[in-house]
Amino acid sequence: MPAHPDALDERTPRRRLRGSERRARIEAAALVAFAHRGYDATSLGEVAAAAGVARTVMYDHFPDKRALFLSVMASQQELMLREIAGGITSEGDPRSRVRATVAAYLAFTQDHPATRRLLLAPIPSGDSELDEVVQGYLSARSDAIGMLLSADLTRAGVDLASVSFPVIVALVSGAVDGVAQWWAINPDVPLDDAVEAATRLLWNGLPRAGEA
Template sequence: MGETPPKTRMRAPARRAVITAAALKVFAGKGYHGTSLGEIAAAAGVARTVLYDHFPSKRVLLLAVMQEQNAALVEYVGSRITGSGPAEERMRSTIDAYFGFAQTRPEARRLLFDRTDEDDPEIRTVRQGIRESRTQAVTALLAGDMRSVGVDPYEPVAEAMVELLITGLDGVAQWWERHPDMPRSTLVEGAMRLLWTGLGHAPPAATDG
């Protein structure tokens, strides 16, 4: 009989990625306060001592996962904002990308936007910082389009409008979780009618008589 080949030792970056992936699922499903490091270690298939080698506390792990997923979201959506084609086409693609992110990575969307840890001041502060960095990043990506419609991307109101866009789209994504039968394409076109055409340019309602 041949000898059993030795197990390949997982490198530290790969092990860290396994831990953060497991933590994302557990945090999103049970919330920060309902989650223990033991549960995350079990979900990742590692000993708690191994988890502590990478993350000294549950708070540190949560913040690392939030920052990781926020960067993924900005990259995911940003490539559509700065893509080729006219502004209307890129806006449609950007909206579709956000809904695609929400559809394929629901745990990440919940962790970034559904707050279950607001009583922890440190997490609240970091969460706010992540939110502001996301808004600033998207504002920078939209700078050219903003200038084309007469909006200075360096004015505070520009970030306020981007915040309106982000939170509005996430509100639709939350509604979609409650109404999963709605086709994604229908949501995209509905959002486009409001965000691109605008309420002020909607066709007049029909009247009787």
Template structure:
């Protein structure tokens, strides 16, 4: 007998995490249709049969990854929105948190916001549902601040305002990918000047 102990078998949650990390990387880079489960299994370092133990189809895997990354984003940014301090500092912290997420997890940002090549109607429906749930979550987190400016969180305009913030910040994140030398702090200050102070507010 050799001196090497038998390899311990990887637990299911760890294998699942390897698979979803590999799927995020490949889906974000190539899109849903150009990605194969074989590629994902190879990237994750697992047998294709192991992948099927966790995810019975490519569609199920994509939807699971999208839900997982959206939850991570909402939790990451939401902690700053709901933090302590005056509203202006929480806004600054929230903006910085989104740019920090985009910087640390560019593949997640691309998968959640950029990928629109889904011919599958179920994927389109789920993607839209994820977007709407994200908007509602941010509206709920901003509820107190919205009331201070005369907007009730239940009003349709509240969701429209949050969509403006989310898509605006993501537009800046996309610009940042093309101009990576820009310091994050400068982006935060620029976004604060627009979102908090307003271009026409000189007071």
């Protein structure tokens, strides 16, 4: 009598995960938990369960929850900035690069919604020291985007030493993220249409927002 398929499955050896794969699974599970529940409400037990690893295995990679949180923040910050930088430093004229940046960010937030939530709408941890670190990431991200935009803004006549510079960077960053949030609840709108509308406003400015 042939063995039941489930019995065959049980006899099939499972491939042992490499350390880097286990770490990636842990960070992926932690990203979702921290983004949706916040640092304080997330337990290492639930992260381990979601990652499919024993809780003791987590300590091979992260000594405690704080270390895990900071590692996730750092890796996701790097990931987001890499995508944004790809658009800002892409080939073409300034308008094309504005469009590429908007498109890259909208596509990024669609593919990585938990990353966007963790980095731009973090839930307060209840730990003032940790919240200060998170605020530092927000400031560092603004500084990095400002540095990437500085050459184009200088050519546009913006004095980088004036208050106009950080205000413009904050306005552009906030506007593009606002479009991403709107697009997330209006997914039927084609990406190209959303990108073109945002680019037209950013490039022309409000007085010329209707011009192509």
